[in-house]
Amino acid sequence: MDRRSFIKLTAITGTSATLAGCGNPENQLIRFIPAEDIVPGVAVWKPGVCPLCRAGCGLTVRVMDADAEVVRDGQAGIVRIAAAKKLEGAPDHPVNRGGLCPRGQAAIQITYHPDRITQPLRRAGERGQGRYEAVSWDGALTEIVSRLDALEGAGNQRALAAVTQSGRGHRSALIGRFLGAYGAPGPIAYELFGDEVLRRANGLSFGRQQLPTFDLANARYVLSLGADFLGTWNSPVAQSVGYGRMRQGRPGLRGAFTQVESRMSQTGAGADEWVPVRPGTEGVLALGLANLIMAAQLHPASAAGRAGALIEGWNAGLANYAPREVERITGLAAARVERLARQLGDARPAVAMVGGPPLAHSNGLFTALAVNALNALIGAVEQPGGMFFTPQLDVATASKASGSVASPAPTIDRLAADGLSGGPATQVLLVDGANPVFTTPRAWRVREAFEKIPYIASFSSFLDETSILSDLILPDHSFLESWTEALPESGSMVAVASVAPPVMRPLHQTRATADVLLEIGRRLRRPLDLPWQTFDEMLAATFAGLPSATADVDAWTDAQAKGAWAGPLPAGLAVAGTAGASAAPGTFAFTAPLFDGNAEQYPFYFLPYPSNAFLDGSLAHLPWLQEMPDPLSSAMWSSWVEINPATAERLGIGTGDVVEVASAHGALRTAAVITPGIAPDMVAMPAGQGHRTFTRYASGRGENPVELLAPVTDAATAALAWAATRVRMSRVGPPDGRLILFAGGMREHPAGEHQR
Amino acid sequence: MAADLDRCTGCGACVVACHAENNISTVGAGQAAIGRAKHWLRVERYWEGDFPNVGLKFVPVMCQQCDNAPCEPVCPTYASHHTEDGLNAQVYNRCIGTRYCANACPYNVRFFDFFNPSWEKPLQLQLNPDVSLREVGVMEKCTFCVQRIRGTQIQAKAEDREVRDGEIQPACVQSCGARALVFGDLADPESEVSRLSRSPRGSKLLEDLGTQPKVNYLSRQSQA
C-alpha cells in the first residue's frame, strides 16, 4: 500500500467512526423551496455597516448561495439561502475607504456562531445557572409587556432601567425615545474603555463634545500621547488609511510620528520615536511643550483662545511647566522635552492627540484639556493636517421624533449602589449589547445589584455574564440580518450617515431589537407615542430630510445602495456646538494622579488595555480572533501579563511562567510575557479573556484584568480611571501550557512536547 | 507583491481576511499549543534595543512565491511546482503529506493538515465555495488568492480586455487600510508593484539563500 492510500484509509476509518456514532448524515434531511432567487456560484456584493465599535465603518458583503439547515414548522430540513461569505471594507465609504480591521473581518462569525441564541428563551432554573426553556415570540412579548404594565399601574415607571451599548445612532435614539415615552430614565451606556473624558474636554475646549477626526494624510508631524490610534482607539481604520498616506503617500515627504506611553502599544511600534513617561503625567509633558513653544515665540499664547484659557497660568507662559519641572514630574529628560518641542513647533502642519491610558487617571480631564490647549496653540484645530470635528446629524430632529425625552440616566455604579443600599431600586432592567457584569470593577458590585433586580430582559444573541442573569431573552438579529446604521462620530471630514438594509434573511427565530421595542410600545396598556411602526421607517424619516448625492434618486434610496450618505448637513439638522454656552468652569492645573494601593505593598502600576482582538472582551467568542496571533506577543487563545526583562530577572520570572498579580481588590494567576516595551515599574494585561460564560470558545479561558481594578474615577467626569490601580506580582510556578505563542522555534513541536 | 513596512501598522486585518477568504480552519487552543495553528499570512515582530530606547518592527510574511523555490525540488510528487504565470503552486491532489517542503521552506509558511478540519455548524455557511477544503495529510499555504486571480482573468476575458493593474486584490491586500500591501504583475514594468520593486528601500527576505522570492519588502524609513 502506498503512503497516500494509507493516509486516506486512516482518514476514512477515523472520521467515519466519528460520524456514524454522532448523528444522521445530512442527506436524510428534507429540502425546502428557497425563499429567494439566487444564481448559484455567483457572488453579489451588498452594503453593510460594521457594528463592532463606534467608528461605523462601511462594509461590502459578499453574498453567495449556501445550503443551510433550518427548522420550519418544527421540521428540520435544508434550504438554499443567500448567505454572507465575506466582509470587506466598502471602497468608497468616507470613513474606512476599503480598509477593515481584523475585528471587522471576523464579525461575520457572529452571524454563524454555533452558540447563538436562536429563539426567545425564558429562565427555567436558578439565576445564573443558564437553564432556559423555549418560548414563543408572542408569549415572550406578552410577558415583558405585562411587567411594564404592572410598573406603570403602580406609577413606578422610573423603576425601568436600560443598559445599552454606547452610540449616537438611531438605535440609541430609539431606545432613548422608548424610555422617555414610558417615563423611565434614559439608557445607561457604559463602556470600559470609553472616551467620555475626552468628549467632555473637547466640549470645554472647543465646544464640541465628541471625539476628534485627524487629517493624518496631510500632517508633517504627529505627537500621540497614549492613543492607540492604529489599533483600537477612536476610528482605527480611518486613522490607518491616513497614516499610510502620511508615511508614504506623498513623494519626497514623509510625516514623522512620536508616541508617548509607558507600555508600547501596537501603534507605538510604528513610531519614529517612542517616549515613555510616568503614568498620569502626560498632561504635564503637553504643557511643558506648550511652555517651550511659547517661550520660543513660535506661536503666541493667545492663539490657543478658549482652550488655553482653561489652563491655569496659560497666559503667563506656563512658568510652572519649565523643562526641569517637566523632567521632575514625568521622568523625561529636560533635553528631550526641548527636542520634542522643537519638532512640534517647527513642523507644520503638526498635531497632537491623546486617548486611552493618559485619560484613565484621576486627573484625566486635565490631561485632555492640556493636549487640547497645545493643539490650539500650534494651530492644529480645524486646519489641514490637524484635527477636525465631524459634523453630527441631530437624530431627534432628523427623524422627526417629537415628544418626551428621557431624563438623564444614572451611571452604572450609581444604579448598582442604589439597588444595593435601599435607594431607588430598579424593578425591570433591559440589557442591549452590553455586558457590564464582565466590564465593571468588582467593587461596584454590579453583579450583586443585578441579582437583586426582580426582572431582567436581555436582547443578547449570546449567553454572557450579564445575559445569563436575565429572566427573558429576546434575541436580536445579527447585523447582517437586520437594518443597520451608524452615525460616525469621527473619521471623516464631512457628516456621514451609514445605513444598510438586511444582507440576508434571518437564520434563526430572532427579531430585530429596534422592531421589538416598537412592538412592545404598541402593545402596552397605555401605548407609547412612537411615530414609527418599524426601525426602517425611522431611518427613512431621517434620510427624507437629507439632500441626495445622485440626481433622480432620493437620498434614502441612494444611501441604501451605497451603504452611506455623506455631505454637508442641511441647516437645522446638525448638532449645534456648545461654544460659549456653558459657564466658565474655572481653570485646571496638574494634580498628581491618584493610585489605589501604596507603592511599598503594590510596587507596580497596572495597565489593562483593550485587546487588539477582543477590545473589552465583547469579541472573545469569535474563533478567528482567538486564534489570531497578538501583534506584540504572538499569543493565541491566551491571557498574559507583560513584564519588563529587568523586573522579570529580579523576580525570577521567565516567559510562560505562571505569576500571581494582586491588587487590593482581587488577584489572578496568568502567564508572563517578558517584553522590552514596558517600563520596569509597570505590568500590563490585555482585556477580553477571562469570561466565565461566553460561548464554547471563550468560556473559562484566561483571566479578566478588570477583576483587579480599583473603583477610582476621574474627578470631573466620574469615568472609571482604569489605569489607576497598583499591583504586586510574584512567580507561582513554571510554564503550564496556558500561554500559547505562534512565534518561536519550529512550529511543530518535537514529539516529547506533545505528551505534555 | 510588495509590502511597505513604513505603512504597515501590524494590526492583523490581513491575517483574519486570509482565514475568511481561504477556508483556513482554526485548530483550537490544544492544537495551537503544539504548533499546529495555520496562518498562511502572519505578522512577525522584531524588537530592537532595551527599555527605554526600544523599537519594534512588523513584517507581514506570506509565501514568497520564490522563483527558485526550495520547496519544489524536494517534493516527490510534484505537488509543489511552478506555474507558467510564476506562482508557486501547491496541488493538493498530488500531495501525499511528506512535509519535505515545509522542512525545506526557509520562510516557514507551509502548513500541514493534521486532521480533517471541522466547522461547528453553522460556521460552515461562511466557507468560500471558490476555494477547496483541504483534508488530513495535505500541505497548504498562501496561493496569492489564485481563485481571485482566475476569477478576474475570466471576467477580463469575458469583457474582451486585459486585466488592469491593481484589479486583482488578494484578500490581504484588499483588507489593508494603510495600503501596506500591493499586488500586481511584476512582468509588467509599468505596474505599481514593479514601480515599488525598484524602490531604493526595497529588499527581499533571506535573499542570499538564492530563493529569488517575489515579495518586495520596502523598509521602514528612518526620520532624517
Add this chain to the structure above:
Amino acid sequence: MCLAAFAGSVGCRLFEPASSTTDSAAPLLPGQSTGVFTTARPTLAGALNDFFGRRPIADQPLEFPHNVHVGKQIMCTEYCHESVTKGPVAGLPSVSTCMICHAAIATDRPRIQQLAALSEKGLDLQWARVYGYATEARVKFNHAPHIRAKVECATCHGDVGEQTVAQRNVDLNMGFCVNCHNANNASVDCLACHF
C-alpha cells in the same frame, strides 16, 4: 488503523456542545444532523466509494423526461439551468421553476400533481447530481467561460436531449479535460482548475 478509529470515537465526544449553556440555547431537534461540518466523508461506505472512484447512480426524486422538454424547444440554458452562462454552476431547477410553466401546463399528469403537491407544502426536489466532481478532486470548474468559448453542452454531457432521466454517459476524468484544453490551446496548468 485501530488507533484511528479510536481517535474518531474520542472526536465524537469532543464535538458535543461544550457546556450546559449551549444545549439550553439550541436544542438538537429530531432529524437535525450533527453540529459539526467536516471535510471527512459522511459514512464509511461513502468514503470507500470515494476511494475506489465509484459513483452512485443518480436516483432522482422524479423521473424528469429531458427529451420531452428539449423536444418542445425549452432551452436548457434559458429556463432550467439558466445560471450556466453566468457563473460556475449550471444550477438544478427548484420546484418553483417547474411551477412557472406547470401551474398551467399538463396539470392532469400524476408527476405534475406530485410536483404541485410538493410546491404546496413548500418542499423542494432533492435532485441527485449526475455530473460534477468529487470534493476530493478539488476541481474549480466554471461553466460560463466554457460556454463563451463555444463548447457545446453535448461535448461534456452527451446528448441529454435524447434521454429521459439524465444519465452520466461522458466520463469527465482529467484526461478528458486536458485533451480538450490542449486541442484548444487552453491552459493546462494545475492551477487553471485545481485550487
